Amino acid sequence: MIRPLAGTARIGLRFQFAYRSDVIMSAVALIAQVFLLRMVWTSVYGERQEAQGMTLEALLAYLTLANLQAFAINPIIPRIAHFRIRTGTVFFDLIHPAGYLPQMAAFQTGHTAAGLLLMTPAIPVVLLVGSITVPAQPFGYVATLVLGYAIAVMIALLIAMIGFWMMETGAISLLYRLTSQFFAGTMVPLSFFPGWLKTLAQALPFQYIGYVPAAVYVGRIQGGDVLRAVLVEMAWIAALAAVLWMVWRRAHRRVVINGG
Amino acid sequence: MIRVESLTKVFRRPRSFSGPFGSLRTLVTRQYDERTAVRDVNFEIAEGEVVGYLGANGAGKSTTIKMLTGILTPTSGLVEVNGRVPWRERVANARSVGVVFGQRSQLWWDLPLIESLRLVGDLYDVPAGRFTTSLARMRDLLGLDDFLDTPVRQLSLGQRMRGDLAAAMLYEPPILYLDEPTVGLDMLAKQAVREFIAETNQGGRTTVVLTTHDLADVEALCKRIILIDKGKVLYDGGIDALIGAYAPPRRLVVHLDDGTRNFDLTEGTTVTDLIARISAEHTVRDLSFEEPDLEGVIKRIYADHAS
């Protein structure tokens, strides 16, 4: 069970390396993005010490981190799954003993690992252009981030399965990426969102991909709230697992009946 | 009509590097790899001729055609088509030639065929009156009426090719280049294409240069062929003369009890001698002759040239 999945993860890793010039360009774009955010936020803060309970320093650290996370997590599953469904190669994934969803998740993990490796040279530059402090709560950060990553992968799997019902999913994945990044708070922390938008963002799971871990890192979320965040993340994972299982059963039946 | 003198094309490409930063090194390198695609080619084609331009893949066929149509500039040598140098007067040359690529359609994929033909008429400034008569002729010759209003993407390969031929001849160019026009077509469609080409050429109206891998096209249409290999002209002349000069020996195929054997009829042996000799040793069940054909001739020329 583990061995074939490790193979799939390795393919994901190689896939990321194969497109390394794209990755390098997106690393450059990441640096530009962090630079832009830093300048814009510094400008609007002006003389102010603090806004919405965050100092400029903590905010810049938050933004740098959130963008690094978003860059590393960047879900590949919808794209690759759509491609394999369209070309019919999904058949091989379906008969594979490891199961379809674990394979896709393994692919994503390999892809993320390669992304992290490729990102290494960019990190010093990003840290220089942005600014970052030592983590306020290292354990809380790692816990919320790992769980957040699991949530991101599970949502990506859900999006990918739309491909079993619709032929064209490119626009949907793009829309998903835009909205998820916005509500993850990669450009603005959720605490800055005005009234109703904040309520909406806090009801959605996307905050755990960006805002929550980064806010824990810079100490915006502390103490008992970290523990609560971890518990809510686990609840989300359980809920998403149930949804995934139901959707997958329907998708599988559909593939079996319609022959892909 | 077409005059080609000492035409040579050398491709010079930056040496490509592999490994990390390979593409960057390729970009800045001053090292080049050279490859001569066409080497000192000479020929003339008179008005109204139908010439088969033959060669294996990579022999330099399409490079020559690209220079004749003005897509490529030669490294040295001269091309004159209708009194013009194609790459110097690209637009003027374009107006006087029709080009059909068997592999790639020039029609608008999502639009009905008739709209593609109208757009081609616009592009070549065909006046309305002439467009109507020309279109009527094409409809008649190519039987377009059944699918004139069908989007091109829904046409069969044969229908699409007929559409492409119509688009290429709509503005009545004096020269028609055909690059593998029958590739992938069934026998009936091939026949229709050949008939159209013959009809177009009738009375010496249109000069045709045809490249193809189907020698039946050549045998049906061309009196003359130009054969090239590795960028050089190997043969230029009539088909009959070619078969005469290069004809492989006729071959006797003998079916024996224990299989089939071939005997070449070399000069000096008569058929009766050969049969007598064979039947003395074996029991002959059946026998037949293989006549030399163009395909055998060309295979043999390539084989000679390669050694």
Next chain:
Amino acid sequence: MAEILRTFRLYWRLQRATARGAMQYRLNAVISVLTGVVYQGAGFAFVWVVMSTFPSMDGWTLEEIAFLYGLRLTAHAMSMMPLSALIGLGWMVREGELDRVLLRPLNPLVQLMTKRMGVGQIGDLLTGVVLLVVAAPSWTPGKVAFCLLALVGGALVEASVFVAMSSLSLRMMDTFAIRVFVDDVFSRFGSYPMSVFGGVAQWVLTFVLPVAFVAYIPAGVLLDKTGSLNVPPAVAYLGPLLGVAMFAVAYRIWQSQLKHYHSVGS
């Protein structure tokens, strides 16, 4: 002159034919337009959220930045709607489509431009025009004229950079990543009051890659915010001229790359 009119007439006919073809995939077209709107809307939502906490960004109010954003986006759509077909130029070269273009008696660039329809850019245009109209200062005929000229100039500036980069595809170079990056620079840095990026970046974005001329400088003049410009306000009137000059240079680059294609092929 007759040749120029003929070129325009044929461009129009070919483009209309391509549009008719694209309309066969209506649902696809609708989704593309919507995606454009959401994509650009999300970009502006950032500004809106930030400005809901802070009253001004370097002296610009939310409304003023919205106008700047709209100006940039409209100019972007104006440049990319006719040129978006060039995005696929590398593919067209590989597939031999360019050879067919060279066999026809019409300017190759004009033919290539009509190969595809920029449907997604309609979404950009909608978002841009809405922002422009909603956030507009009180119009006078002079301001309208200036705004239109600025849009043309800005569109030409972006178009020039795009055409120059696309022409490298004629050499079979993969320009996808670099094009995405430059597009990113235009959209990220062109839509904010440029002075927030600091003197060096502003200088680079004015004199090296003149993104500032697309929206920031003309918007500064229209909104009377010339304080943070690093050029005299009168320079804003040179925008259209700069656009024309840059496009002339870009076209020369295009021609030279096309000549290279004639000698090397694909």
